[in-house]
Amino acid sequence: MNEKLINYLLTTIQPKDPLIRRLEQDAKEDHVPIMDPIGIELLLQLIRVQKPDKILEIGTAIGYSAIRMAQSHPKTYVVTIERDEARAEEAIENMKQADLTDRIKLIIGDALEVEEEVRESAPFDFVFIDAAKGQYQQFFKIYAKYIPSGGMVVSDNVLFKGYVSGEASGNQRLEKIGDKIRSYNEWLIKHPDFYTTIVPVGDGIAISVKR
Ligand code: SAH
Ligand code: MG
Numbered sequence: 001m002n003e004k005l006i007n008y009l010l011t012t013i014q015p016k017d018p019l020i021r022r023l024e025q026d027a028k029e030d031h032v033p034i035m036d037p038i039g040i041e042l043l044l045q046l047i048r049v050q051k052p053d054k055i056l057e058i059g060t061a062i063g064y065s066a067i068r069m070a071q072s073h074p075k076t077y078v079v080t081i082e083r084d085e086a087r088a089e090e091a092i093e094n095m096k097q098a099d100l101t102d103r104i105k106l107i108i109g110d111a112l113e114v115e116e117e118v119r120e121s122a123p124f125d126f127v128f129i130d131a132a133k134g135q136y137q138q139f140f141k142i143y144a145k146y147i148p149s150g151g152m153v154v155s156d157n158v159l160f161k162g163y164v165s166g167e168a169s170g171n172q173r174l175e176k177i178g179d180k181i182r183s184y185n186e187w188l189i190k191h192p193d194f195y196t197t198i199v200p201v202g203d204g205i206a207i208s209v210k211r
Pocket of ligand 2: 033034035036130156157
């Protein structure tokens, strides 16, 4: 999105409570890649439409998106997975401060390895994938079976700073990640069990609905 458009859209976002603003500040200072400010508004709106009983999030970081998702739909329960222990501890602290420990369950571990523990809370009518960019397809394959018909999967960063469409280039490391995400997108749009659409908001969001 061009800068003018982004700046305009930023002016349309409702004021956020002090805890949320503090988390955004912490993330900025510590270079934690929390969701884009415009992208998360779309995620929260999808949750308000979908009204999921249970959300599964892959990639908690410091708990920013988990807290915002729980706040956006007071009846929902969030299970979220984080493999970095320091971040997970910070997330737990933040969930306490948000008074949401009864509606958010944090699983510390690699999402590729904690299926059994996640399964205890299944099914999930909403899954948010926002972790290692090279593993999206594996995450999807593991957890798609716990989603009922009509359930939704949202994948973040599917346009990855312009490196997926070819708009951006010149950084080999980012180009490689872009290549991985492009092949995930190709696989995802052809998935026989889901309808997928990619929206160029934030860092690119794929919205998949189970048939
Ligand atoms: N969803 C968060 C941001 C997540 S950043 C928000 O918007 O607030 C991505 C996080 O995913 C990082 O903290 C990283 O440690 C974690 N992660 C990456 N790969 C993972 C994996 N395989 N299992 C669990 N967590 C993972
Ligand atoms: Mg992200």
